[in-house]
Amino acid sequence: MRVALFATCLADRLYADACADAVRLLRRLGVEVHFPAAQTCCGQPALNAGHVAEARRMARHTLRTFRYADHVVLPSGSCAGMLRTHFPQLLEEPEATDLAARTWELSEFMVRVLGVTELGRGLEGRVVAYHHGCHALHELRVHDEPLTLLANAGARLASWEASEECCGFGGLFSVKFPVVSAGMADRKLDTLPPVDMVTSADGGCLMQMSGRAGRRGLAIPFRHLASVLWEAAS
Amino acid sequence: MSAHHPRGYKAASARAVLERQDMRASVTAATRNFDGNRATAWREIDADTWRDWARDVKRHALTHLGRYLEEAEARLQANGVRVHWAENAAEVHDILGRLLTRHGVRRIVKAKSMLTEELEVNRYLEGRGAQVRETDLGEYIIQLLGQPPSHIIAPAIHIGLEDCRRLFTERFGTSPDASPEALAAAARAALRADFLSADLGISGANFLAADTGTLALIENEGNIRLSTSAPRVHVALVGIEKVVPRLEDLSGFLQLTSRSATGQVIGNYVSLIHGPRRQGDPDGPEALHVVFVDNGRTRLLSDDVAWETLRCVRCGACANICPVYRQTGGHSYGFTYSGPIGAILAPGLLGLKEAMPLPFASTLCGACADVCPVRIPIPELILYWRERAVEAGLVPVAERLGMRAYATAAEHAGAFASAGALLRWVPWEAGGRALPVLGGWAGQRTPPRLSPRSFRSLWEEGIR
Numbered sequence: 001m002r003v004a005l006f007a008t009c010l011a012d013r014l015y016a017d018a019c020a021d022a023v024r025l026l027r028r029l030g031v032e033v034h035f036p037a038a039q040t041c042c043g044q045p046a047l048n049a050g051h052v053a054e055a056r057r058m059a060r061h062t063l064r065t066f067r068y069a070d071h072v073v074l075p076s077g078s079c080a081g082m083l084r085t086h087f088p089q090l091l092e093e094p095e096a097t098d099l100a101a102r103t104w105e106l107s108e109f110m111v112r113v114l115g116v117t118e119l120g121r122g123l124e125g126r127v128v129a130y131h132h133g134c135h136a137l138h139e140l141r142v143h144d145e146p147l148t149l150l151a152n153a154g155a156r157l158a159s160w161e162a163s164e165e166c167c168g169f170g171g172l173f174s175v176k177f178p179v180v181s182a183g184m185a186d187r188k189l190d191t192l193p194p195v196d197m198v199t200s201a202d203g204g205c206l207m208q209m210s211g212r213a214g215r216r217g218l219a220i221p222f223r224h225l226a227s228v229l230w231e232a233a234s
Numbered sequence: 235m236s237a238h239h240p241r242g243y244k245a246a247s248a249r250a251v252l253e254r255q256d257m258r259a260s261v262t263a264a265t266r267n268f269d270g271n272r273a274t275a276w277r278e279i280d281a282d283t284w285r286d287w288a289r290d291v292k293r294h295a296l297t298h299l300g301r302y303l304e305e306a307e308a309r310l311q312a313n314g315v316r317v318h319w320a321e322n323a324a325e326v327h328d329i330l331g332r333l334l335t336r337h338g339v340r341r342i343v344k345a346k347s348m349l350t351e352e353l354e355v356n357r358y359l360e361g362r363g364a365q366v367r368e369t370d371l372g373e374y375i376i377q378l379l380g381q382p383p384s385h386i387i388a389p390a391i392h393i394g395l396e397d398c399r400r401l402f403t404e405r406f407g408t409s410p411d412a413s414p415e416a417l418a419a420a421a422r423a424a425l426r427a428d429f430l431s432a433d434l435g436i437s438g439a440n441f442l443a444a445d446t447g448t449l450a451l452i453e454n455e456g457n458i459r460l461s462t463s464a465p466r467v468h469v470a471l472v473g474i475e476k477v478v479p480r481l482e483d484l485s486g487f488l489q490l491t492s493r494s495a496t497g498q499v500i501g502n503y504v505s506l507i508h509g510p511r512r513q514g515d516p517d518g519p520e521a522l523h524v525v526f527v528d529n530g531r532t533r534l535l536s537d538d539v540a541w542e543t544l545r546c547v548r549c550g551a552c553a554n555i556c557p558v559y560r561q562t563g564g565h566s567y568g569f570t571y572s573g574p575i576g577a578i579l580a581p582g583l584l585g586l587k588e589a590m591p592l593p594f595a596s597t598l599c600g601a602c603a604d605v606c607p608v609r610i611p612i613p614e615l616i617l618y619w620r621e622r623a624v625e626a627g628l629v630p631v632a633e634r635l636g637m638r639a640y641a642t643a644a645e646h647a648g649a650f651a652s653a654g655a656l657l658r659w660v661p662w663e664a665g666g667r668a669l670p671v672l673g674g675w676a677g678q679r680t681p682p683r684l685s686p687r688s689f690r691s692l693w694e695e696g697i698r
Contacts, residue, residue: 007689007690007693009644009650009654011689012654012688012689012690013654013657013684013685013688014682014683014684014685015685015689016685016686016687016688016689016692017685019689019692019693020689020692020693020697023693023697024697024698035690035693037647037690038647039647040643040644040645040646040647040650041640041644041650043641043644045637045640046637046640046641047617048598048617048620049594049620049624049629049633049637050617050619050620050621050622050623050624050629051624051634051637051638051641052621052624053641054637054638054640054641055641057641057642057644057645058641058644058645061644061645134597134598134599134600134601135600137600138599138600138601138603138604139600165557165601166557166558166597166599166601168557168558168561168597169597170596170597170598170599171597172594172633173594173596173597173598174675175674175675176244176591176594177244177247177248177594177595178674178675178677178678179247179248179251179252179674179678180247180248180251180558180561180562180595181597181675181678182251182678182679183251183258183561183562184557184558184561184597185679187262187557187560187561207682208679210680211678211679211680211681211682212678212679214679214680215678215679215680
């Protein structure tokens, strides 16, 4: 099987190692991974802020970049949600709808497409809190997939009251209303039980929560799901 | 309330987060409780099918609104109800003023109604010298404090038990550690006299069935039933979007609304009001007036995207699950309706410019869409208003130009990679806080840690 990796603009710069781990993981599962060099940003930051014309330009560029891929896999639920939910409405062309049906968040791809639920026991005994990114949860309806992969690798999933609540990032929201955004991150941090690590499929959420934890002097390891799953498999 | 207007949102919401830790805790606990009860109550029924049904009935009613309003008017008149039409708050005030004179009204009891808040009815009536008493316990508390409601169904949700105890000790001499039951009893005793001496009761309506002219009111405290039946005169203010075609539609709407609002199967009291007291009736008002209120609704109905907002049944479920609302409370919005529905009702009812920046007061997390009983696509409508705001030039010029430059770079991978490389030179720790746009952001967080090398360059070298 051939898969095009869409690293996403944020993970490319902030979670480069997680993208590399996603590649290693997919290869381990027998997938041939490509990295279409023309890829940039899916346009979600623009769309969410109401800049629809700009979002459409970036969506069209992304569609052109990935139109011939069998599957597009992203280490991000949020950007995957953009391709799947918003591209068809934004571009109004059959190719966008077609691309939407071939777009997957990484853990979703492994479970739903590859049918893989066991990666190894690399997380034996580790206490892990999982943050459900909002777009994975509410747009892609991805919920059990990452949890299954983590639990089957031996992780003990911590019960976290706010695990399905928004972290407060929201792209430009965190710039326009930084204090409210930080208050939302605090709700996540204040309800977090003692864990070995917090993980999530979305770099944006991890950046938000770890940045706030850092400002408050809290030493909590935040790690991208792709890296944690690679550790599970190694 | 300083500057109770949407334009004060940024400052008010920041103040709420920084200075009102107690309020955030009360609101978070109460809304989580509501939402948990809603989820349980939804699991008892085929909620998704009922939500489809409710959406479709409301859509039908709204697309045939003129017909159903005429039918409702005819039925109400046949039932002995006087019907009035008001285009805006000023016309509502005029109608109420004439009714005060005609019926010799000095004392008024009010059932909880968000529409009367929207229309600033209390301010007007008190200006006319009438005594106005809110009779819903939460409304009563905030009336004593001189505050507007901060939640659609729980107006005093931002008030903790301790604040309430202090208020009641001052007002009624209850003991400083009185139980919630004792506080409610003190309020009930005080309100009893108001009910018995009132000349006029004012209510809103949850629904109005067009085929029978029936007003439906859901509540838990019994104060609405008293307000609408004890005084000589009852005036119901009804938003024109409240009309449903048939009485039997209420069987679905009453329980779906209750289940979504509080998780109850149905409110403790449901009043179905057909008209004033008839010959031989033991109680009820001598005169019943229904005022149909537009106040921006027709204009919103004519918007072929945002008209879906008018399906709202005011259950508050979207606010209960909203992570932004939980941090800021409802007053920050500076608008009668707060939470996600407020963010899309404000531009619809006030006009976009007046409503700024409320459509931006959301992370678009999508939780609200999953709990709306009438399936209003709230995140899509938030995006719609943001798009309109950009078109209308209501966002900063720098943001528009920045976005344009970003999109242009993103169409060329090489340029995009070069621009991305500049991130490394941003003086995050030293000067990050002083950056023009990111200053506030950097003040609240440590800067993002850039990977030593981009993934693109790792890939070019080969991943092992």
